[in-house]
Amino acid sequence: MTLNASDRDDTVDPGVDFYRFANGGWLDANPIPADFGAWGAFEEVHTRNEALLHDLLLHAAERPANDLDRKLGDYFTSGMDTDAIERAGISAIQPTLDAIGAVATHQDVFDLLPQLHDSGFGELFMWGVTVDHDDSTSNLLWLVPTGLGLPDRDAYFDGSEAATALRAGYVDHVAAQLENVGTPSGEASALAPDVLAFEARLAEQHFRAEERRDLGRTLNRHDLEALRALAPELDLPAYLVAVGAGEVTTVNVQNPAYLAALHGIVLDTELPTLRAHLAFHVVRSMADALPAAIDGEAFAFYGRRVEGMQEQKDRYKRVVAALGEDMGEALGQRFVDETFPPEAKDRAVRMVEEIVAEMRHSLESVAWMSDDTRAQALAKLATLRVKIGYPDTWRDWSELTIGRESFAANRLNAARFELDRQLAKLAVPVDPNDWEMPPHAVNAYFHPTRNEIVFPAGILQPPMFDAEADDAVNYGGIGTVIAHEITHGFDDQGRRFDANGAFRDWWSEDDQQHFTALADRLVAQFDEYVVVDDVHVNGRLTLGENIADLGGVALAGRAHARVSADAPPIDGLSPAQRFFLANATLWRANTSEELKRTLAQVDPHSPREIRVVGPFSNSDAFQEAFGLADDAPMMRPREERIEIW
Numbered sequence: 001m002t003l004n005a006s007d008r009d010d011t012v013d014p015g016v017d018f019y020r021f022a023n024g025g026w027l028d029a030n031p032i033p034a035d036f037g038a039w040g041a042f043e044e045v046h047t048r049n050e051a052l053l054h055d056l057l058l059h060a061a062e063r064p065a066n067d068l069d070r071k072l073g074d075y076f077t078s079g080m081d082t083d084a085i086e087r088a089g090i091s092a093i094q095p096t097l098d099a100i101g102a103v104a105t106h107q108d109v110f111d112l113l114p115q116l117h118d119s120g121f122g123e124l125f126m127w128g129v130t131v132d133h134d135d136s137t138s139n140l141l142w143l144v145p146t147g148l149g150l151p152d153r154d155a156y157f158d159g160s161e162a163a164t165a166l167r168a169g170y171v172d173h174v175a176a177q178l179e180n181v182g183t184p185s186g187e188a189s190a191l192a193p194d195v196l197a198f199e200a201r202l203a204e205q206h207f208r209a210e211e212r213r214d215l216g217r218t219l220n221r222h223d224l225e226a227l228r229a230l231a232p233e234l235d236l237p238a239y240l241v242a243v244g245a246g247e248v249t250t251v252n253v254q255n256p257a258y259l260a261a262l263h264g265i266v267l268d269t270e271l272p273t274l275r276a277h278l279a280f281h282v283v284r285s286m287a288d289a290l291p292a293a294i295d296g297e298a299f300a301f302y303g304r305r306v307e308g309m310q311e312q313k314d315r316y317k318r319v320v321a322a323l324g325e326d327m328g329e330a331l332g333q334r335f336v337d338e339t340f341p342p343e344a345k346d347r348a349v350r351m352v353e354e355i356v357a358e359m360r361h362s363l364e365s366v367a368w369m370s371d372d373t374r375a376q377a378l379a380k381l382a383t384l385r386v387k388i389g390y391p392d393t394w395r396d397w398s399e400l401t402i403g404r405e406s407f408a409a410n411r412l413n414a415a416r417f418e419l420d421r422q423l424a425k426l427a428v429p430v431d432p433n434d435w436e437m438p439p440h441a442v443n444a445y446f447h448p449t450r451n452e453i454v455f456p457a458g459i460l461q462p463p464m465f466d467a468e469a470d471d472a473v474n475y476g477g478i479g480t481v482i483a484h485e486i487t488h489g490f491d492d493q494g495r496r497f498d499a500n501g502a503f504r505d506w507w508s509e510d511d512q513q514h515f516t517a518l519a520d521r522l523v524a525q526f527d528e529y530v531v532v533d534d535v536h537v538n539g540r541l542t543l544g545e546n547i548a549d550l551g552g553v554a555l556a557g558r559a560h561a562r563v564s565a566d567a568p569p570i571d572g573l574s575p576a577q578r579f580f581l582a583n584a585t586l587w588r589a590n591t592s593e594e595l596k597r598t599l600a601q602v603d604p605h606s607p608r609e610i611r612v613v614g615p616f617s618n619s620d621a622f623q624e625a626f627g628l629a630d631d632a633p634m635m636r637p638r639e640e641r642i643e644i645w
Contacts, residue, residue, distance in 0.1 A: 003473065003581050005571065007588075015632030018622075019612045022584035032590045035314070037307035040589025040608060045461050046442045049335065053320050053440060056334045068330055071402040075327065078407040079289075079319030085407055086291050090181055092408030093286055096121065097181060100278045106267050109274050110234060114242035120415030121282050122146045124202075124262060127243060129422040131430050131449035133219055133252070136501030139425040141251045143236070145206050145258040147277075148199055149174070149284060151306060152602045153206040156199065160534075162597055166305060171196050173301035177283045178276055180294045191276040198273050201265050205258040209602055210541040212254075215496055219503060220253045230256055233263040244423050288318055289408035308592025319407075326414035328438030329395045332456070335440040336390045340457035344467040345389045348460055351474065351559075352386050352453075355483045358559040362645045368514045376506045380489060380499040385432070385452035389460065390439040444481055446488035449501040453485040463585060471567065472575045475560035476582025483559070484552030487645055491547040492519050518644050522546050525617075525642065529610045531600045532593050537610060538600065545605045546614060551645035553583060553615045553622075561621075576625035584612045618642050 009024025020027075032039045061073035078084070090097070096119065103109055109124075116123045124147045132140035150156060150170055155163055175192035179185050211217055227236045230253065240246055253259060266274065283290070287298035296312070303309040312318075323331050363369070363377045400417045402410050425431075432450075437443060440458040447454065455478075459465070465478035488494045495515065498506050507515070523539035526546055530536055539546070560579050567575040587608040591599075596607065606614060616622045617634055618641040628635055636642075 002469070003571070003573070003578060003585065007585065008581075014626050015628040015634050018580075018616055018626075018634050019584060019587075019609045022581050022612070023588035026585075026588050027590055030590065032308075032592060034311035035309055035317075037303075037309050037595035038589050038591040040591075041463055041586055042442050043589070045459070045464060049339075049440050049442065049458050049461065050317055050320055052338060053331060053335060054316050056338065057320065057323070057331075060334070068333075068397055071397060071400065072323070072327065072330060072334070074404045075323055075402050075407075075410050076319055077404045078402075078410050079322060080315060081404070081407070082292070082315065084405070085289065088406055088408065089291055090283075090294075092289070092406060092412060093181075093282055096282050097279055100275050100282070103271065103275050103278075106271070106274075109266055109278070110239075110263075112278075114239060116278070116282070117243055118416065118419065119412055120419060121285055123278055123281055124266075125259065127240075127245065129425050131447070131501065133449050133497070133501075133503040134221070136449050136451075137429050139428075139430055141240075141245055141248050141426060142254055143251055143259065144254045145202070147202045147281070148206065149281065150199070150203075151598050152209055153203045154208060154601055156196075156203040167196060169301060169305050173297065174276075174280050176297045177280055177287075177294060180297060181279060181283055183276070183279075188276075191272060194270065194273040195277045195280060198265075198269050198277055201269075202258075202262075205255070205261045205265070207255055209604070210538060213493060213541065213544065213604065215493060215503065218252075218254045220256050221250055222253050222256075223250050227251060227253070231259045231263060234259065244420075245426060248426055286408060286411065288322060289411045304594075306594060306598050308594030322411065324438055324440065326411060326418075327397065327400070328441070329391065329435065330397050332390065332439030332441075332458070333394055336457050340389050340439075340460065341467075344460060344465075347467045347474075348388050348455065348465065348478070349386075351479055352388070352455075352482055354559045354563055355479060355486060355555055356381065356384065356386075358555045358562070359483070359486050359645065361558075362555065366645070368511070370508045370511050373507050373511045376498065377490065380451065381486075383451055383499045384486070384489065385450065387435065387452060387454040389455070389457045391433055391435050393433050444485050446485045446494060448489070448494050448497040449503075451489065451497065451499060451501045453482070453489075455482065455485070463582075470570065470575075470578070471560055471564040472570075472578035473582045475556050475564075476579040477586050479556035479560065480552040480583050480586065482552075483555035484548040487548040487551035487555065488544065490551075490645060491544040493544050515644070518642060519543060519547065521640075521642050522550065522644075525636075526606060526610070526614060529606070529614070531607055532596045535597060535600050537606050542604055542606045547644060549606070549611050550615045550618060550642065553619060554643065554645060556583075557619070557621050574625065576621065580616065580622050580625055584616075587611045 007026040008022055009020055012021040012024060014021040030039055036043060057072060057076040060069040061077045064070040064073050099112060099115060103112060113123060117126060125143055126146050128142050128144060129139050130142060132138045155166060171192045174195050175188040178188035178191060222230060224237045240248060283294060287294050299312045303312060360381055363374060363381060401413050435454060437445060437454060437456055439456045441456045442458045444455045444459055463477060465474055497503055523543055526537045526539035526542055557579055564575045570578060589608045617636045623635055630638060
């Protein structure tokens with residue numbers, strides 16, 4: 001792996017637009033493929049991984065090596081058999097649609113929820129299980145709002161022309177899908193606007209995207225008595241028994257006001273509207289496993305209108321994606337065998353060690369942090385768990401029933417299997433070896449209650465990481481991702497969890513105020529960036545990721561400078577220049593206007609171009625590497641530059 005001069009645009013001054021300087025040639029040569037809403041480095045890696053998985057699945061379908069291989073091959077075969085999918089029609093969801101059609105009272109709606117939730121249809125609200133934020137050795141059940149078919153709460157109320165058009169398109173889409181499952185055309189057209197109006201009432205009670213990041217709002221432990229009192233008409237303790245969680249004594253309610261209001265909203269809604277809403281969302285969640293009329297209509301709205309895709313992805317890609325959702329760790333097990341040798345893992349581990357050392361130095365030396373807070377921060381870093389590549393112990397899939405006959409049945413079986421697995425966690429201590437992302441994913445994460453960073457083998461691929469490449473390219477690529485995830489442990493959310501993963505105040509008041517002041521300045525910086533037309537970055541929604549991007553570039557850059565102090569130039573570029581070019585290459589992408597608008601509402605990450613421009617504008621090391629003047633357009637005035645870690 002190397003940095004290709006043809007990917008750059010040397011006609012652009014790096015001090016004016018470094019993103020274009022680093023990526024202009026590539027951006028011009030790589031328009032968005034018709035079946036993508038965006039095309040960039042992450043999509044490139046994902047597509048290569050996907051092609052390899054396709055080959056592995058074809059082999060598993062023809063010559064399975066074991067029972068797990070057989071399950072993977074059978075699942076893939078069922079997803080590719082479009083003739084069988086057409087013959088089956090909606091038979092897999094017909095019993096659920098019949099149960100919805102039998103709803104005769106408003107109480108019937110609530111009585112039906114456990115049955116819907118048991119099949120993975122998260123209607124109105126849904127449960128999930130994660131590590132307890134007060135005790136990281138135990139798991140905790142959460143209740144979270146659902147019920148929206150548009151990308152986010154604000155899509156129901158935004159008065160812009162684009163949002164108004166999207167709502168109109170959604171009404172047409174709901175009507176079309178209702179008609180596709182048997183509702184007479186005129187009735188479907190009459191019900192669809194009422195479904196939108198009902199969802200708008202639900203949306204009024206939903207948190208905004210930035211509010212969902214506010215742990216003070218979302219961490220709300222309720223014992224059974226408090227849960228009953230929160231929404232007496234819902235009888236939530238009885239609901240827990242019905243879904244198989246009757247042994248729990250405490251739950252977390254992400255949005256208490258939503259559950260408190262839900263019964264009244266449902267009671268004020270006509271039954272035909274409620275039945276239409278429930279039926280539509282069942283179809284929506286299963287569309288890719290249903291006949292082409294339903295699948296194609298789902299793409300026309302969510303793929304084309306929401307994401308800006310022009311064509312639907314090849315069938316095999318969609319089946320691989322579904323398999324990744326339903327049996328991701330099993331699929332990743334095959335991927336790891338082919339792509340991630342021990343020497344690659346060893347080099348990644350060494351990089352993590354160097355960047356952790358740089359974070360330790362930052363915590364030891366940052367001037368504004370008090371000694372007591374510093375000691376606890378260093379203790380948290382010392383206990384940070386690192387997972388690289390793949391789990392030490394693979395998940396057991398022997399009890400999951402998968403066949404070649406019905407793709408929809410396989411998807412439903414997998415959903416029920418996963419829900420049972422999640423419920424079983426409530427009765428046992430937290431498994432430290434559990435992963436929340438499959439090994440083939442082109443992604444990474446920090447888990448605050450586990451105090452761990454996780455880097456699947458899927459992202460440890462060129463151009464993110466290459467075990468044969470020079471340090472500058474690797475530290476500028478995956479190194480900044482590693483540092484980014486480490487920094488998440490000390491961003492506006494992660495800093496509120498201690499070394500044991502418990503949510504508590506362990507910062508002094510002065511330290512909190514200093515950190516918040518720096519964070520607020522970063523919010524203000526990113527609020528100024530324009531996404532498209534009059535849509536700006538939401539600096540509060542993206543704050544955690546912006547802190548991590550800022551710290552990621554700084555930490556990885558300092559670690560690289562330390563380990564490669566004597567490295568020679570390559571292709572006329574110094575190690576520091578190659579580091580920053582590699583990082584900019586990581587975020588290269590062309591993105592559709594539709595997807596830009598959608599992501600601005602819901603994505604806690606800034607647009608990819610701004611993930612380069614924003615951090616670099618605060619970086620003295622970047623300025624020095626390219627010899628830029630203080631007044632270069634890329635640079636913020638020195639007195640306005642922000643450094644947190």
